Amino acid sequence: MAMAEQAVSTPRNPAASRTGKAAGWRTFYRNRWFYLMMVPGLAYYALFHYAPMAGTLIAFQDFNLMKGIWGSPWVGWDNFRIIFDNPEFWPLIRNTLLISLYKIVGNLIPDVLLALMLNEVRHRWFKSLVQTITYGPYFLSWVIVYGLVFSFLSPGSGLISTFVRDAGWGQIDLMTNQDFFRPMLVLTEIWKTTGFGAIIYLAALASINQELYEAAVVDGAGRWRQLWHVTLPGIRDVFVLMLILKVGGILDAGFDQVFIFLNARVYEVGDIVDTWVYRYGFERLEFGVAAAMGVFKSVVGLIFVLGANKLAKKVGGNGLW
C-alpha cells in the first residue's frame, strides 16, 4: 500500500519542481510513522555496524591498547604482510573454504527437503510437532552440542565407541580423526540448523499462488509434476537469495563450533581463519594483525557476494539487487 502511494505522489514533471518538492514533503509527512519505525533499525546499523567500521583503521597500525587508535603508530601494509607471509595462511584459507563450502552444500539441500516434506504433510498437528522438534536444536549452544557429540563419540566412554568395541570391531576414535573432523562439523551443523533453515522455505512455499496448483491439476499434472513445475520454481528465488547470503560469509566457517570441536590432532584440517584471529587478537593482544585478517575476510566476502549476485542474474534469477 505504501508503495502504491509513493508511486502516485512523486510526479516526474520538471516544470512542477516546486510543487514536486512540496509533494515530497507531503509524502514524507504522510508516511512519517513508517519512517519513524525505520529509525531504530537505522540507528542499530549506524551504531553497531557502520560506526565500528572506523575501527578497521587498526589493521594498518601496530595497535597498542594504551595508546588507542589515535596514538598507535601507523605501519602501512605490515600487518597484511605478516598474514600473507605466515606459513599457516594457506592451510587456514584452505580449511576455512572447505569447511564453509561443505556446510553451504550440505545445509541447503536438507533445509529445502525438510520444508518440502513438511509442506506435504496433511495433519496440522503432526506438522507443528515435527517443526517444533526439528527447530529445537537451533537454540542449543555449541558447547552443549559438543557435550552430546562427546557422549556419543568419545573414544573411551562414548555410546557409539562402546558399541563398536563391545561388538568386537575394534577401537574407534572419531573426534581426533582428521578424515572425520570436517564431516563431523557438517553433520552437527545440519542437525542443529536444519529445522531453522526450513522455516524460511516454508514461508516461501506458503506464498505460492494456489491457483497455479489448480491449473496444473487441470492440465493433468501429478504430485511430482506439480513439485517440479510449480513448487520448485516458486522457491527458486529464496534458494538463490540464501545461497548468495551464505556465499558472502564464505570465510566464516563458524567460529563457535570449530573453536569448541578443535583439538591438537585435527589442527591441520580444522584450524580456520576465525580461530586464528582469536588466538592472535585475544591471546596475544596483536589486535592490528587480527584486524587486518578481518579486513581481508570482509573484502573476500564482498567479492563473493557481488560475484554470486552477478552469476545468479546471469542464469536467469533475480539476484539480491
Add this chain to the structure above:
Amino acid sequence: MQKKKKKAVWLGIAALMLLAACSNGNTGGEKSAEGNAGETGGNEPAKPAKLELNWSVANNMLANVTLPSADQDFVKRAIEEKFNVDLKIDYMVFGEEYHAKLNAALAGGSAPDLFIAGGAESQKYIDDGIAANLSAFFTETTLPHYFKWVSKQELDAYQLKQGEFTRAILPFQRNTYASWYIRQDWLDKLQLKPPTNYEELTNVLTQFTKGDPDGNGKADTYGFTAAGNGLSLPFDFPQWLNNGFVADFMIVDDAYVDNRTDLKVEGVLDQVVDWIDKGIVDPDWFLNKPPAHHDKAAQGKVGMIFSPGDKTVALDSVATSVQNRAKALDPNADWKPIYPLDKPIMWKYNVPESSILVSTAAAEKQPEKVKRSLEIVDWLTSEEGFLLTHYGQEGKHYTKDGNKVTLNVEAFEADIAKAGNWLNVYGVFTPDEPQVLGMELIDSRISEHDRAILKTIEGFPKHNALPPVSLVPPEGINIGDFRKEMSKFHVKAILDDKSGKNWPQYREELMTKYKGRDIFTEYTKQLNAVLKDKQLRAFE
C-alpha cells in the same frame, strides 16, 4: 491530536539519543566523587573523597563461586566503609577464558583499576604499557602487611626489568599439594600392595583394568586417566617423573633443563605408549577437559588420578570432594594419596605465578585510585583482612583466643560455604595459611582421617626448582606458540607414531624452527644473572 503525536515523535527520538549517549565511556567515578564530597565534607574532613574502584580477580578456587547480594556481603561493606569506595569486583576461575575476558575489557577501553593476571600474560601487559610502574606506590612503608607474605627480594627478582616495579606477586601458598590418588579399596579387593615403583605401579593398574575391581562382572574400569584438554600430554602421567623430570623446569648438573622438551622425553613417550597399549589408560584422556578426569574417578571408572594442587580430593569434610562423590555411588570407595614411584623428589615447591597489576590509565589519570586500591590490598593481607576474608565475622563465624582461631562451623557453612563459597572472591589475595600470620585454625570439620591425608600430601618430597627469578623469552618470541607446537609433537608421537622414536627429530625442529634454543639460552642467561657464585653451563 496532531500536536500530541508530534510530541510523541520527539520523545521517541530523544529517548533514542539518550540510549546512544549511555554507551559512551564511564565517567561515573568522578561524578560520585563530587556527590559525596558535599555530603561528608562538613563533619568528617579527614575522610577522603569517595572513589569508584573496578577490580578483576581470579584464582583456581573460584569455580562455581557467586557473590551474595550487597546486604549479605559483609566484606564489601567493610571495605567500602573503611576506605570510602564503591568497589566493583569481577571474578572468574583462573585460566585462558579469564584472560580472554580481561583482554576484551582492555580492548574495550575499560581496564580494571587493579587486576590479577598470570605470569606470562602479565609480561605482555607490561610490554604493551597496560600495567603501570608501581615504584612510587608499592613499598614496605605503604604496604607493611603485604610484606609478611612476600619478601622484598622475591619481589625484586620477579620484576621483568631490574629496578622497575611493574608487577606485584600475588601472595601464594609455598607448599604444594600435588599428589596421585589411588583406590585403596580396589587394592584390598584384588589383594595388591600399594605400588612403590614403576613396575609395581604398571602391574597394579593392569589389575585395575583387567581384574574387575568394582566386581560388576564387566571390564569397564581403567587403571588411570588424565585430562589432556585436546591439547597436550599432562604431567598427570607418572612417566614424566619416572624419567627424572620433576614438574616443568629444573637444574641438573649445572644446566637448565626444560623438562618437556628435553632429549630424554623419548623415554616418557615410549612408556606412555606402553601403558596405552596395555589398555591401562582411559582412551578419553586426551579429549577430557578438566575436571572430567576427576569426575570419572568419582564415578568409579578409574583407579588412579593425579592432582597438582587440589588438596581436597580425598577429604571427607568437603562435600564435593572426589572421595565423597565416589562414596555416594559406592559406599566402599576409599581414595588415598599415594606416591607410587621410587624417585627422590616428587614435585616442586610453588613459585609465584600470578601477578597483581594496576592499569596505566588509573595510574596516570587518577593516582588516588591506585593508592586507595593498594591500601585495600594491604588491609586484605593484614590479620584483620585475612580473618574476615577467610573465616568470616568474629564472634559469628569464628572465635579468636590468643592465636587460636576456632571456626563456628554451623554459621560458616550456612552463611558462606553453602551460600556459594563467596569469601573466596576476596580471599584470592592471601592463601589459606593462617600460620604465616602466626595463627592456628581449629576446624572441627577436619577429621582425623582428613588430617592424616593432608599430612601425607604435605610430606611428599619436593624441591625448589629454580632460584627466584622470572624467566622471560627473548623479544618477539611467543612462549605460548612454542608450547603449542611442543604439545602437538607429544601428542603426535603418542597417538600417531605410537612411539617416541621420532622425538629427537621433533625436538630438533622445536629447538631450531620454533626457536627453543634461543629461548632457553636466554633463560640460562637470566638464571646466571641471579646465581652469582655458581654459573650454569650453556643450554644445549
